[in-house]
Amino acid sequence: MAIRVLLLILFISFSFSIGASAEGPLKAAFIRDHQLWIKEGDKELQLTTGQYVSSPKWSKDGQFIAYLAGKEEGGKTNLYIYDVKKKESYKPYPIIEANEIKWSPTSNQLAYNSGGILNVTKTKNGRPQGFENVSLGVSDFEWFPDGKAFIVSSQSNLLPTGWEPVRLFKVPVDANLDTNKIKPFYTIQTNTTDLFAIDADYLTFSPDGSWISFLLTPTASWSNDSNTLSVLSSVGDHFQVIGKMLGYENWIKWAPSKNQLAFISGEGRFFVENKDTTVTEIPTANKQKGYTPKGYVDLDLEWLSLDEIIVARAKENKAWKLGPVPTMFTALYVINLESGEQRQITFPKNNKIDNTPQVVGSTITWYRTSKKENQGDVWIKDRVDGLEYRWLKNVDTAPTFFIASN
Numbered sequence: 001m002a003i004r005v006l007l008l009i010l011f012i013s014f015s016f017s018i019g020a021s022a023e024g025p026l027k028a029a030f031i032r033d034h035q036l037w038i039k040e041g042d043k044e045l046q047l048t049t050g051q052y053v054s055s056p057k058w059s060k061d062g063q064f065i066a067y068l069a070g071k072e073e074g075g076k077t078n079l080y081i082y083d084v085k086k087k088e089s090y091k092p093y094p095i096i097e098a099n100e101i102k103w104s105p106t107s108n109q110l111a112y113n114s115g116g117i118l119n120v121t122k123t124k125n126g127r128p129q130g131f132e133n134v135s136l137g138v139s140d141f142e143w144f145p146d147g148k149a150f151i152v153s154s155q156s157n158l159l160p161t162g163w164e165p166v167r168l169f170k171v172p173v174d175a176n177l178d179t180n181k182i183k184p185f186y187t188i189q190t191n192t193t194d195l196f197a198i199d200a201d202y203l204t205f206s207p208d209g210s211w212i213s214f215l216l217t218p219t220a221s222w223s224n225d226s227n228t229l230s231v232l233s234s235v236g237d238h239f240q241v242i243g244k245m246l247g248y249e250n251w252i253k254w255a256p257s258k259n260q261l262a263f264i265s266g267e268g269r270f271f272v273e274n275k276d277t278t279v280t281e282i283p284t285a286n287k288q289k290g291y292t293p294k295g296y297v298d299l300d301l302e303w304l305s306l307d308e309i310i311v312a313r314a315k316e317n318k319a320w321k322l323g324p325v326p327t328m329f330t331a332l333y334v335i336n337l338e339s340g341e342q343r344q345i346t347f348p349k350n351n352k353i354d355n356t357p358q359v360v361g362s363t364i365t366w367y368r369t370s371k372k373e374n375q376g377d378v379w380i381k382d383r384v385d386g387l388e389y390r391w392l393k394n395v396d397t398a399p400t401f402f403i404a405s406n
Contacts, residue, residue, distance in 0.1 A: 026360060026380070029056040029065050030392060030399035036067055036082070039392065039399075047082055047089060058402045059103045059110075064128065066101045066110050079112055081128055092121050092128050100140070105405075106147030109173075113138055118152060120173055135171045135182060142203035142212070144234075148173055151185060151212060153200035165189050166200050166216065168232070186236045188216065195228060195241065202249045206259050210234050211282050213252060213261060215245075223247055226267040231282055240283060246275075250356070256303050264298055265290070271299055271328045272317040277309065279337060291335050293342070299330055302357040304384070309335045310345070310357040310364065327371045330355050332364075334384055345384050354379075356398035365391070367398040 025041035036047040036056060051069040054077065058065055063084050068077035079096040082089045096119075098112040110121045110128050118138040121128035134150070141152040150171045156164035166188040175181040190197045197216035204213050216228040229242040229252060243265045245251060251264040259282040266274035276292040292298045292313070300312035312330035320326050331354050332346040346354045348368060356367040362383050369376030378392035378399055392399065 026363060026365075026391070027062070027402040028378075028392075028399035029058065029067075029402075030378070031056070031396040032375075032394060034073070034396065036065070036069075038065070038084075044392075052077075055101060056400050057101055057103055058400065059108045060105065060405060061108065062402045062404065064103075064108060064110075066103065066112075066128075068098060068101065079110075081110070083127060093131050096131065102141070102143060104147045105143050105145055109147070111141065111143065111150065113141065118150065118171070132174075133177050134173065134175050135169075136177065139199050140201045140203055140214075141171075142205065144170075145205055145209040151203055153203065153214070155199040156190075156197075158198075162192075163190065163196075163198055166197050168200060168236075170236075186232055186239060188230075188239065190216070196222070197228060200230075201247070202252060204252070204254065205234065206254050206261075206282065207257050208259065211259055213242075213254065213282075215247060215249075215252070217247060224269045229263055229265075231261070238283065242280060242284065243278065243288065250300060253301055253303055255306060258306065262301055262303065262309055264301060270320075270325060271297060271314075272320050272326060273297060275299060277301055277311050277335065279309070291337070291340075291342070297328065299328060300355050300357060302359055304334060304359055304364070307336060307338045309337065310359070311335060312355040312357060312366075313344075327353070329353055332357055332366055345381075346379075346388065358398065358401060360401045360403060365399075365401070367395075 027040040029038050031053055034052045036053045038045050052073045053067055053069045056065050056067040065082040067080055069080050070077040079098040080089050098114050100113040102111050116138055118134040118141055119131045122130040137154045139153045139155045141150045152169050152171050154167050156166050168185040170183050170185040172181050196218045199217045200214045201217055202215045212232045216230055217223045226244050227247050229245050232239050244267050245265050253262045261282050262279045265276050265278040268274055275297040276290045277298040278288050278290050280288040296313050297316045298311040298313050302310045304310050311333050313333045314328040314330045317326050333342055333344050335342045348354045352368050352370050354366050354368050358365045363380055365380045367376050368379050375394045377390050379388050380391045381388040
């Protein structure tokens with residue numbers, strides 16, 4: 001009997017180890033002291049020196065990391081690509097000033113916005129090299145899931161009669177500035193009472209590609225306090241306003257594999273109150289549900305599973321009116337959407353702040369910092385009840401993990 005029990009324990013242990021290792025070691029690009037690094041498993045490697053790096057993005061197959069780098073913080077940035085196999089950084093073209101970069105969902109082709117001009121890389125010797133113009137007048141853009149076209153927004157103009165509508169266009173990858181190939185996709189009629197906007201940002205497709213979410217943004221000062229989350233069907237025939245929120249891209253997340261949208265609703269530029277995790281089915285019929293308990297604010301979110309969301313939560317501070325804006329000391333909580341159960345899963349001490357939750361397979365990661373620190377550490381745990389430990393020390397921002405896709 002004892003032998004059978006021992007064999008059963010060994011079998012379970014072996015099965016668990018296989019399952020746990022099937023995802024492979026974590027792999028991430030991150031920024032430390034303004035420089036680009038990567039870590040895979042327990043090995044760290046510095047990739048750049050003497051630059052101010054931002055926005056690292058992995059290609060679909062993990063062979064390349066695109067990033068922006070400049071000579072000074074907040075200055076002009078040029079596009080670089082790091083070749084993981086050849087272990088070298090290069091410029092796809094001698095000078096490419098860019099402010100937004102996105103890899104194709106189907107290939108190692110990179111799209112980027114350079115002063116309102118949408119461009120894509122060509123391919124030479126198996127890696128992105130050179131470029132082709134695609135479209136002018138682009139504000140924001142996103143690849144269609146098939147990698148053959150873009151949906152782009154174009155900021156409206158102020159006319160003597162008022163602001164123009166916000167327009168979206170469908171642009172083939174091979175448009176090459178040919179306006180005959182570019183087609184109007186949807187026009188959003190705005191007004192100054194209940195739907196004022198001059199642009200559409202953070203275009204993101206739902207998991208099945210049938211919907212696009214985006215944030216309608218008004219003029220700068222107004223946008224600091226309120227923007228309008230909206231969705232549009234991927235064929236451009238059904239537009240719907242979802243709710244009001246601040247302009248943070250990470251506060252809008254599609255569920256992993258269904259048309260359900262989570263976002264942090266609420267107006268007002270300060271985090272002290274009125275920031276609530278809200279979930280809605282898309283298309284919605286006024287079936288939104290809020291999950292933030294009274295007396296608290298949620299300031300970041302991430303889907304853990306189809307029925308669970310992780311949020312960064314703090315106690316609200318309605319008493320604050322004037323003076324320095326108070327620091328919101330967030331910890332991570334998990335919300336079960338089915339049962340309504342909520343529980344705290346991280347417990348930062350000594351005035352530490354846990355934010356930017358990310359989920360990679362079964363691993364939960366977050367960024368832990370403090371009010372007085374310019375850097376922070378990345379902590380991880382396996383599943384909700386796993387043992388937490390520090391995975392990265394002294395990094396400038398949360399890392400960008402490579403997540404293999406089919």
